[in-house]
Amino acid sequence: MTSTASSHSAELDFLLSRASTDHLVAPAPSKEKIAEILAAGLRAPDHGKMRPWRYVVIKGKHRSEFAELVVKAMLAADPDVPAKKIEKRRQRFSDMPMVIALGMHLELDGKIPVIEQEMSAAAGAMNVLNALNAEGFGGFWVTGEFSDQPDFLAALGFDAPHRLAGFLFVGTPEKGKPHAKRPDVENYMAFWKGEPVTFGADK
Structure with missing residues (x-):
């Protein structure tokens, strides 16, 4: 079933237009602009005002130095990691116009469960991606087995x-x-009517 189009607000149209891309070139946001963009991350839901968001911006000449840290961490995680994979990661972290490390400042014994703090950090990252889109930039969220x-x-x-x-x-x-x-949103939503629901995406 394909959902029929309805009239959207300009704001909803904008949110529906966001897409990730790692085909990125200069320019990256200026120092002032990235501060404005990252401020959107601090508007994420935050149960208990734990404020777990931490953003480390890597740009300019520091990218190659950071890429070497990534390679070192990769080798620490897996001494047998293929050389081709190492070189690919080195190039990506060196060549991207800007990299933002998404830190999570967590309180393990705090009043709020850790998973809620982690979800707030993730919600903040999504706000940042939307803010990048709003300001004419692109973003791509990646993880790595080395990052722990x-x-x-x-x-x-x-x-x-x-x-x-x-x-x-x-x-x-x-x-x-x-x-x-x-994907069609109809496969990812259901209205509960007193019985367990099923989703088209799971069939």
């Missing part, structure tokens, strides 16, 4: 129990605003 390495985390300022939710690659979309076909 203690030395790597410490080099970013995240000693345990603090962690990373991944990284945002940031820049200007190389081929203009990306367009991605999204």
Whole structure:
């Protein structure tokens, strides 16, 4: 079943237009602009005002240095990691116009469950992606099996129990605003009427 089009507000149309792309080129946001964009992350839901959001911006000449930290962490996680994979990661982290490490400042014994703090950090990252889109930039959220390495985390300022939710690659979309076909929402929603629901996406 395909949902029929209805009149959308300009704001909803904008949200529906967002798509990720890692085909990014310069320019990246300026120092002032990225501060404005990251401020959107601080508007995420935040039960108990735990404020877990931490953003580390890597740009300019520091990208290659950071890429070497990534390689070192990859080897610590898996000494047998293929050289081709190492070189691909080194190039991506070196060449992206800007990288934002998504830190999560967590309180394990706090009044709010850790998973809720993590979800707030993730919601903040989504706000940042939408803000990038609003300002004409592109973003791509990536993770890595290396990102839980203690030395790597410490080099970013995240000693345990603090962690990373991944990284945002940031820049200007190389081929203009990306367009991605999204699945039909009808397969991902259901109205509960007193019985367990089923979803088309699960069939």
